[in-house]
Amino acid sequence: MPNQFSLQIVHPAFELLKRSARILHFIAASVILIDALHLLIAHDANKVLCITQIIIAADIFILVFLGGVLLLEAPRLNLIFRLCEALTLFGIAVTLFTDGHYWYSLIHFVASASYLFLFYREWRVMRSEAVDITQTGIRVPNFVKDAEIGWNEVKTIIPKYHSIIIETFRNKKIEFSLRENLKIDELGQIDEFCKKHLVS
Numbered sequence: 262m263p264n265q266f267s268l269q270i271v272h273p274a275f276e277l278l279k280r281s282a283r284i285l286h287f288i289a290a291s292v293i294l295i296d297a298l299h300l301l302i303a304h305d306a307n308k309v310l311c312i313t314q315i316i317i318a319a320d321i322f323i324l325v326f327l328g329g330v331l332l333l334e335a336p337r338l339n340l341i342f343r344l345c346e347a348l349t350l351f352g353i354a355v356t357l358f359t360d361g362h363y364w365y366s367l368i369h370f371v372a373s374a375s376y377l378f379l380f381y382r383e384w385r386v387m388r389s390e391a392v393d394i395t396q397t398g399i400r401v402p403n404f405v406k407d408a409e410i411g412w413n414e415v416k417t418i419i420p421k422y423h424s425i426i427i428e429t430f431r432n433k434k435i436e437f438s439l440r441e442n443l444k445i446d447e448l449g450q451i452d453e454f455c456k457k458h459l460v461s
Contacts, residue, residue, distance in 0.1 A: 268425060278404075282339055286343075293317055296314060340384055344377075347380055348373075390402060415430075416428045421443075422442045
């Protein structure tokens, strides 16, 4: 019998993030485009910098309006654009700071950090959107930080063909649908593994 199991799940927070990808890209592209036009018109800034920002914004708009399906089918493409957005927003923040616009700079720094955090979480989701059942306990993916639940905290764990339910002694109930139904032998092994650790 294996000494650990990894069950691919459908996580509501991660699914919401995937569905929100287009709107988040649209917001970033709009901010980048507005900043580029503002710099070009109001401050007569470096034209190369402004044109570069306009090109980046145009690329993101093309992805949003013409590549919606690509965002779901090719999540790595989504990651590349999210990183570009974070770095561009960071560059805008630095430019604003050096020009003495400290409050606008702070807003762009926060936006950049937020998009960088989203990039990190999306990268983590791509690597493992799974509940891991190990000899030391259960790892449950979460949006901010993955939760580790020791066996001493688990009241019951019910693996089903299409879902898994975990209940803790603190009356917390966690339920996830599985991406693929378990086979009969897999379900038996997981159930036996969990019962063994719950008893001990």
